[in-house]
Amino acid sequence: MTYIDKLNSELKEYLFILSNKNKDTFNYLKYKFDKYIKAKSLNRLKGVGMFCGVDYQKIPGFDCKYWYSRLDHSISCAYMTYNFTNDYTQSISALFHDMGTPAFSHCVDFMLNDAINQESSEKNIHDVISMDDELLKCLDNDKINIDNVVNLEKYTIVENKKPKLCVDRLDGIFSTGLIWQRFWNLSDIEEIYKYMNVSKNEDNDNEISFSNLKSAEKFYKGAYNYSIGLQKNNDKISMKYMGDLLSKAIDNNIFSKEELYILTEKDVIRKILNCNVDEVKKMWDIFTKLDKVYNSDIFIEDKYCISLESKKRYVNPLCNIENNTKRLCDISKESSKLLKKYMTFKDSKYAYIDYKIN
Numbered sequence: 001m002t003y004i005d006k007l008n009s010e011l012k013e014y015l016f017i018l019s020n021k022n023k024d025t026f027n028y029l030k031y032k033f034d035k036y037i038k039a040k041s042l043n044r045l046k047g048v049g050m051f052c053g054v055d056y057q058k059i060p061g062f063d064c065k066y067w068y069s070r071l072d073h074s075i076s077c078a079y080m081t082y083n084f085t086n087d088y089t090q091s092i093s094a095l096f097h098d099m100g101t102p103a104f105s106h107c108v109d110f111m112l113n114d115a116i117n118q119e120s121s122e123k124n125i126h127d128v129i130s131m132d133d134e135l136l137k138c139l140d141n142d143k144i145n146i147d148n149v150v151n152l153e154k155y156t157i158v159e160n161k162k163p164k165l166c167v168d169r170l171d172g173i174f175s176t177g178l179i180w181q182r183f184w185n186l187s188d189i190e191e192i193y194k195y196m197n198v199s200k201n202e203d204n205d206n207e208i209s210f211s212n213l214k215s216a217e218k219f220y221k222g223a224y225n226y227s228i229g230l231q232k233n234n235d236k237i238s239m240k241y242m243g244d245l246l247s248k249a250i251d252n253n254i255f256s257k258e259e260l261y262i263l264t265e266k267d268v269i270r271k272i273l274n275c276n277v278d279e280v281k282k283m284w285d286i287f288t289k290l291d292k293v294y295n296s297d298i299f300i301e302d303k304y305c306i307s308l309e310s311k312k313r314y315v316n317p318l319c320n321i322e323n324n325t326k327r328l329c330d331i332s333k334e335s336s337k338l339l340k341k342y343m344t345f346k347d348s349k350y351a352y353i354d355y356k357i358n
Contacts, residue, residue, distance in 0.1 A: 002034040003046075004075065008066060010186065014178065017190045018079040029082060033075060033095060035141075039134035041099055045071035047264025050172075051180050052105045053242045056269075058291040059234055065179045070098045070105065073171055077158065080167040084157050084198050084208060092142070093149040094158045094167055099128045102260035103268045110243030115236070115310045123261055126150040156205045157198065163316035163327075164201065165208045173315070177222045181229055184222055192219045199320040209318035209325070216319050216328050220335040227314045227342050233351030234293045236310050241290075241353070245272075245283045252277045286355050295348035305352035314342055 004015065019026040036042055048070040049055050054062040078095040082088065100123035102108045108121035129135050129146055139146060152159045160166035177184035195212035210216035229235060246268075250257055254275045255268065263271075272284045299305055316339060317328045329336040 002030050003037045003071075004030045004034070007072070010066075010178075011068075011072060013186055014174075014189070015076060015079050017186065017193055018076060018083060020083050020194075025082065026079075029079060029091070032088070033078060035138050036092070036095060036135065037071065037075075039132055039138065041128050041132040041135060042071065042074075042096070044262070044264060045069060045074060045098060045101065047266055048101055048103055048105060049265060050105070050175060052107050052239055053287075054180065054235075054238060056288050057238060058289060059238065059293060060291070061181065061229075061234065062238070065182065068175055068179045070101050073175060074098050076171045076175070077167040080170060081155075081158055084167070084196075085206075088142075089144055089148050090155050090158060092139075092144060093152060093155050096125055096129065096149055097152055097158060097168060098122075099125050100261070103263055103265045104242055104246065104260070107239045107242040108246065108260060110239045111247045112243075115240070115308050118311045125152075128261075156207060160205075160207065162312075163314055165315050165317045167208070169313075169315060170208065172313075173219075173223050173226045176226045176229070181225060183225050188218070188222075191215065192222075197320070199318055199325055201318050201325070207318050209320045210328070211320060213319065213321060213328075213332065216317055217332055217335055219317065220315075220328060220332070220338060223315050224338040224342055227312070228345060230313050231310065231342075231345055231347065233295055233347045236308060236347075237293055237304075237306055237351040237353065238290070239310070240306050240308065241283075241287060241304065245280070245287060248283060249275070249277075249280050252280060254280060286353070290353060292354065294352050294354065296350040296352060297348060299350055300352045302356050303352040304355055305350055307350045312343075314339070 016026050046069045050068045050070055050073045051064060055064050055067060074095050074097060078091045081094040082091040102121050106118045109115060109118040112120040114120035158166060159168050174189055192215050195210055195215035196208055197211055198206050199209035201207040249255060249272060255271050272280055319326055319328050319331060329339045
C-alpha cells in the first residue's frame, strides 16, 4: 500500500482532481512517487504541518479539518505539475521543493526576524538531497540528474514570483480553503481547476492561467480570503509567538536550530514537554490553549504584545480568454477591487494575548 492509499478519502479525491480525474495518471504517479516518499528526508515532511502551527491552537478559525503536512502539499504540487506539463522531472522537482523546510515552517522565519520575506528558514534543497543516499538512488534509477530537480527558478510552473500563479502558491490557496479556512469544498476546487491551463505570460514564460473569467473570479474571491487571513493579527501573533518559543528552547539547549531540519513537529513538542525549563513548557501550554487574540492601537504593558508587518501573499492570475492574454485584475473590476482592498488592509497596530510573558 502506498502513502497516498493511506490518505483520507477527501485528500485522495483532491489528488484525483489535480490529476484531471485521469485514473491512469493518478495511479502512475502514486506508484512512481512512493519510492521517493519512503526516503528519510522527504518522509520527514509528513510530520511538518502546512499551516505553521495553527493545528495546535484553539483560536477561532484555526481549527483545521485534519492534518495536512508539507509532504501532502508537495505531493499535491507534483500532481499539478505533471497535469500542467506532462513532465516527470519537473514533477519530481515539485515533490522536492519543500525538503529544506524546518519544523513549524515559517514560524522559524519569524524566529529569524524575517517576517517580511519569509525566505531565511529554508535549507538548500541540493544539500538535503545530497545527504540522502536513498533519494540519490531513486534519482539514479529514474535517470534524473540532481541538478535538474533543484534549480526551481527554471520551472516557472513549480515556483514563480508573486503575483504570478504557480503550483506552490496554488496548492497553498486550495488547501487553505479546503482544510483550514474552509471557504471551499472539493466541487469548488474541481470547478476552478478544470479551467486552468498553461499560457505564455508577459515575460514569455510558462504560467498557469485561466480560460474562463467566471472561474478566475471565483478563484480570486477565495485567494482574497486566504491572503487577508495571513495578514491578520491572529496569524501574525501566532507565528511570532511560536518563533519566540522555539528561540527560547534553543537558548536553553532543549534542541538546536539544526535539529529543526531533522525532527518532526511531534519530536520537537516531545522535547519541549520533557525538558526541565518551566518557562518553555509554560509557553507551549499557553500556545496550545490560546483561544483569544486582542487588538490595540497602543502597546500593552505586561502582556505578550507585538506590532509587525508580515509577508504579503497574493496573486493576480493570468487569463487567456479567446486568445487575449491579460492579468485578471486588468479585466475584472470585481477582482481589481479585492486586490486594492487587500493591498490597503491594515489590522490594528498591536496585538496581544492575555498572558504575562517573562
